[in-house]
Amino acid sequence: MKIIGGPASQLLASRTARALGKEPVLCEFNRFPDGELYLRIADETENEKVTLIQSTPTDSDLVALLQLIDACEGAAEINVVVPYMGYARQDKKFKSGEPISARAVARCINADRVFTVNIHEESVLEYFPCPAEDLDAAKLLGKYIAGLGLEEPLLVAPDAGAGNLVNNVAGDLGFACDFLQKTRLSGDTVEIKTKNVEVAGRHIVLVDDMIATGGTMAESIRMLRGQGAADVYLACVHPVLARNAAVRLFNAGVKDIIASDTLEKAESRVSVAPLIAEALQKL
């Protein structure tokens, strides 16, 4: 099987290839003078099994993925790994007249098989025109957090929706888990607190699937620190970190941001390559 990384996932593709004992295929990425994308796979794919690894945080990254799939015409089998899938959050029509953008994107990805990593909503998998499976990076994040050697850390989800992810990150590592709950005290006052465990003096790791603008996490950090928490770390699978998110989080007092390499950022300390390699080995 040949491993081919798109422009957004060059490191992750290289790490996955290495985990499989292979060399990743080289590609040429360029732009035409009018801004359109050009790419070329510098190897034969005819009658070969190929795996394309490309996150799609931007529209250009999605186009590059479509170009890669097209360039592999004639391959014996095309597996596509979309570690971070852009538009996955628009998984339904919130107002009439809106598209289901996740469906629009998924429908274009025509391959033999698709893998995603902690996709925002698993229901999106049904929109792909081929079998699709979501891989869970929770255990890898948990292992990294355990390596920090924090004294009795408390893993906290910023809302009940991220509760499952937090439990999976904790796995069987013995970490305590909780989630933040908003209680309306009056017409204009809300209290945000951990549901079950007191945070005073505790080292906290806030866990979510993604950090986008950082708004959710910045508010949570301020609130936890206001309630006497010791250091507050953030852990997420997808470090979207749009615009000034990192600065907002540091201004709010975060100790450190831990993320995976589904998006290749300075915060991407945990590689999901073993997860992808394991899934590919099972094929």
Ligand code: R5P
């Ligand atoms: C929402 O459902 C997600 O799990 C994240 O909580 C959200 O996308 C984070 O967004 P932001 O960083 O912009 O607050």
